[in-house]
Amino acid sequence: MEMTQILPIIVGVVALVAGLIAGKFIFAKNTALRVQEAEQHAEKILSEAKLAAETLKKEKLLEAKEKNVQLKAEHDKEILEKNRKIGDAENRIRQKEQSLNQKTDNLDKQIKENETIKENLNRQIEVINQKRNELEKHQEEHIRRLEKIAGLSAEEAKAQLVESLKQEAHSQALSLQQEIIEDARLKANKDARKIIIQTIQRTAAEQTIENTVTVFNLESDEIKGQIIGREGRNIRAIEAATGVDLIVDDTPEAIVLSSFDPLRREIARLSLQRLVADGRIHPARIEEVVEKTRKQIEEQVMEIGERTVIELGIHGLHKELVRVVGKMRFRSSYGQNLLMHSREVANLCGIMAAELGLNPKLAKRAGLLHDIGKVPDEETELSHALLGGKLAEKYGENPAVVNAIAAHHDETEMQYVISPIVQACDAISGARPGARREIMQQYIQRIKDLENLALTYNGVEKAYAIQAGRELRVIVEADKVTDSDSEKLSFDMAQKIQTDMTYPGQIKVTVIREKRTVNVAR
Template sequence: MDQITIVIVGIVAAVVGIIAGKFIFAKNTQKQIDDANTQAQSILKEAEIRAETIKKEKQLEAKERFVQLKAEYEKEVLERNKKIADSENRAKQKETSITQKENSLDKQIKENEAIKENLNRQIEVVNQKRSELEKHQEEHIRRLEKVSGLTADEAKTQLIEGLKHEAQTQALVLQQEIVEDAKQKANKEARKIIIQSIQRTAAEQTIENTVTVFNLESDEIKGQIIGREGRNIRAIEAATGVDLIVDDTPEAIILSSFDPLRREIARLSLQRLVADGRIHPARIEEVVEKTRKQLEEQVMEIGERTVIELGIHGLHKELVRMVGKMRFRSSYGQNLLMHSREVANLCGIMAAELGMNPKLAKRAGLLHDIGKVPDEETELSHALLGAKLAEKYGENPAVVNAIGAHHDEMEMQYVISPIVQACDAISGARPGARREIMQQYLQRIKDLEQLAQGYQGVEKAYAIQAGRELRVIVEADKVTDADSDKLSFEIAQKIQTDMTYPGQIKVTVIREKRAVNVAR
């Protein structure tokens, strides 16, 4: 029973505690609610005050913005009104100007009409006078025809023929004077440039022959060179392509060949064989082959040294080798390499004097005769072959044209071409540079006389002063004095066009009339 009581009491105490706790919580919650309401009302009041303040500020800003926009609008309206007023003023001015121009134009039209009427009246007067003049002219022509016995067309034809002949004569004389004046000036300037170029170039003279003399220490070596039954000399001739002439000349053997390169190979090979003392066919072939290779290296070295001395760069190796081969070739007795170097120097100097590219001119001058040292025989002339080789190895078109045209076998397309041709002629025409065959000289004299005798009215022609003057004797009854001038000019032009000659040729036409009577 006591335990139940205790339990009941505990339950009652718990319920009482719960009720008391709820009452206390409710009392505290009501207080918090009141505090929150009070705080909310305070916040609302502050918010209303703040909103009122912001509203007033925005109203003030709106008013200020409105005033600003209104001012800007009024300013823009004023500017537009001003522009409109200006446009109206300009339009009024243009209208006034147009009105003035229209008035002036009307005035000019009236003046022009008056002038036109005046001109029409004058034209009518002129036409009348022209008609009268034509009638007088026709009457005058009829009178002249009656007096002269010729019609107007016949008289006109005779007058035209006379004027034509006179004009031709005067034109020929004038042309001759112009040509002579131009020749004098051109010759003077050209002579100046050529003399300056020659004076600045000093090339050595080297005469190449077709034989080389190989000197020996004693005649006993001749037997070793000949060998048993001539086998050594035959081996040397077969290996080198050179003829060995062993005669009674003491201590000397003659090497004969048209090719200087072969003669040089044979000379060097003999020199090594004699120095070594072992002379037999196998040794000969070995020494000749070795000498040939060394000479090829020497040829390349000569070519490289030449192009370096002349300041020529970028030349193909094959062209350099051909330049070296020129050392062992000759042209009319003149060493080809010396000739080409001289032409190159002359071309460079002349090109510089004329304001052109001296390096390109030197290049063309050095290579102008490479067609004379080909590796293979061909039917082309040396000028055309040289142009073909230069084009093959990528040379400048101006250089190619200069090589091909230096003997007039190609058309000259660049200014450098006649320079190369002139320098080639200068180098070959210098005293002692080349030997001229007597037969060629006589043939040129004969061709010169035959050229003059081919003209009508020529009786005789003589080439005098070693071909530097041509005297032409004409028949007096077939050639007049005026025709003599014309004939002299035509012959000179023909010689200049068709013939190749050094220097210049003077053409003199002689016409004389002889009256002969015999007193008995």
Template sequence: MDQSMLTAIIGLVALLAGIVAGKFIFAKNTKQKIEEAEAQARKLVADAQTNAETIKQQKQLEAKEKFLALRAEHDKEVLERNRKLSETENRARQKEQSINAKADQLDKQIKENEAIKDNLNRQIEVVNLKRTELEKHQEEHIRRLEKIAGLTADEAKKQLVESLKQEAHTQALALQQEIVDDARQKANKEARKIIIQTIQRTAAEQAIENSITVFNLESDEIKGQIIGREGRNIRAIEAATGVDLIVDDTPEAIILSSFDPLRREIARLSLQRLVADGRIHPARIEEVVEKTRRQIEEQVIEIGERTVIELGIHGLHKELVRIVGKMRFRSSYGQNLLMHSREVANLCGIMAAELGLNPKLAKRAGLLHDIGKVPDEESELSHALLGAKLAEKYGENPAVVNAIGAHHDEMEMQYVISPIVQACDAISGARPGARREIMQQYLQRIKELENLAMSYQGVEKAYAIQAGRELRVIVEAEKVTDNDSDKLSFDIAQKIQTEMTYPGQIKVTVIRERRAVNVAK
């Protein structure tokens, strides 16, 4: 063999040896990995068994706890059921005891009733025996009377009936007169009661307005601006508003004079806006007065709508609503016309309800009864007839029209609510504080009231208080007794009622006081 072949054989042998060595090493590594995999598998099996045991124990514990909870809940339900059963048994036992007690009581009452019945039967037998004896005695007595009087029982009975008839007729006439007098007295009393309740249930507002309005200023410097150069501004205000402006030495004030409260209100608001604006000249004055007049007209409608809504009056014509609003700026005898009409409306509603009439219709007539006092145009008719004419013109109910026209007896009263409106108008006008009096007349009435009380024997002092609504009379304890005090109070009240004219009522209080004074030295 040559050298190259030998080298090739050696190389081949080395290659085969390397392959054999590689297979041996691979087999060794594979066996080692298999052993490691088996060890890891055994470890996983052991861990799985351990986890399974742990989960098994946990489930057993959970099952045991759930069992204990269910058992506790069951025991609780059993206890609650037993408690309810026990309560039911107790109630049943108590009812049974109560029924037994009532049964015993009923038996006792039955026995008592039987004893009473036996006693009554015995008494009835005794009464029947006595009645038989009485009838015998009565027959014997009648025979004796017939023998003595010479009359039979029928004849005596006829005479007796005739005499009883005459006596009964006389008594019936007297009783009839008593009933009539009592009915008249009760009717008067009931009428007073209705009127008094009506007055007491109505809250009267006192609103008195004068013929002047005082406009207050921040300083007297503004007076010059209002007067203007050569008085042109004040002449423009008077011409635009129809109100006289009196600017005198009164500090920080201007007097607005007019018989018409609506004009005074327009002038007051216009002045207020002019002063606040600072621009006071004839053109601006006319613009502001016109704007204020339009706003006042809107305010009049708003006042009328608010009034009818507050009184619960529906379906009133818009023109009548405007007239109602205008009454806010009118007064009669110093009494604000709207406040007076609202008061009359409430009084009419209450009184009509007391008498079983329609209160809404009566309230409507009461509110509108003086609309003739605020006409848009002057008329020769009286305010009652003019108001009735306006109400008829705007489609009011005939009963309302008649009540308006008849509340001063200028029309014949044809409906029941007419006298109600008349009475409520008088009540509103006559209540204390409603209408003003001249100061001299007021002082004269107060003085006459005190002098009337002082004219009685034993009166020491007399004071008219609460604007003449109460008279307090202080008497001398040595001359007037307690009984005399009662009589004196009654006599003074009667004398005031017969001799004096006054609105409302006057309370007379007689005070008798005795003092014993000693001095310790």
């Protein structure tokens, strides 16, 4: 019984030991496998790390190369820019050297001419000295002869000798004086032609011929209907507010603005542009926009005047004269834009005055202002030259400038040297081929006379000549003119035009009277 109990215990111990040995063997085998797997995994990680390192190294090398290329390109670009600036500077220096060389050549020529004149004078002096010696010899001979003649005293001989010498010297002096005057005249004409030709060649001829129409382009023909309005009320409101004739015909996507006054056309064009962009087009809005545009144009006129005087280097000009200069942009003289003409005259005067050794700034100032009488704020009976002189004097201009403006059409005496220069430069600018059109100026003058005739009647507020002068629209003040007076006024104007003016075809006189009462609800 005891053996029976011990045997299972022994078997169990043996089995336990065998299990422990087997477990240890299995554990050792698993551990070896894990170690092997770990080594393989480590090798895989190392190989992947090496591969990633190589890839990263290549990427960095590529980035470095790209950066190097980019830096090199920027460096090359900087070098090219510096080389270009250096080249421009060299070109400017070369041009200045050429200009200096040309001026040096001109000075050399003038020096040579002066030396030639000096030599001529020396020769003439030698001739005079020679003549004087001959006269002295003749005088001695004459005295000896007189002494041989009986009955002549020394005083009588001396008197005859003096009289003879006076007559001979007088005749020789007259002859020499005539030669000197003729030589001076020829040289003066030559120098004058030279100065005028050089002045014209050095001034760029920028001509602007003014037209009487402006084309306003539209995005589509649908906008034409909005501009015309119901029964044409919008287009009538625009014409009444601006004094410009709107021609709406079959021309696609365009409206023609017709007026002899460029300032009115510009106001009408900008007003239409604002109205079309806003989309609200009705009579009240039209009047509001036209008024705002008119104020904007006034500011633009001042800006144009300031820019012009700055570009020409003219300083200290009165603000009113600056505004008048700006208004020249919207005026024309025989079809030639007045501002372009005045700028050209100013440049011509400056160059010509410098060539003659005068004050170029003063001459340029007079050249710019010589036609300010053509853009007066109020109509007057004075000519534009005299009116311009009065305006310049009113705003404190130099007396030489005032005289040059007033005398450039020979309506007053020229008292300063720059006055004939301004007159000559004005003629040069107007005489350039294609600069002016006589027919255009006659047409514009006829239109102005037509409007001024209407403004002479009492109660007339505004007058606009439209349809190329075939219609005169007169806006009267409702408080001063009744409906019956309007009919009589229209008839009287038509009769006055018929008797006092010359015109082609016929002119329609339309008198517009409108009474408005405005109150504000607050």
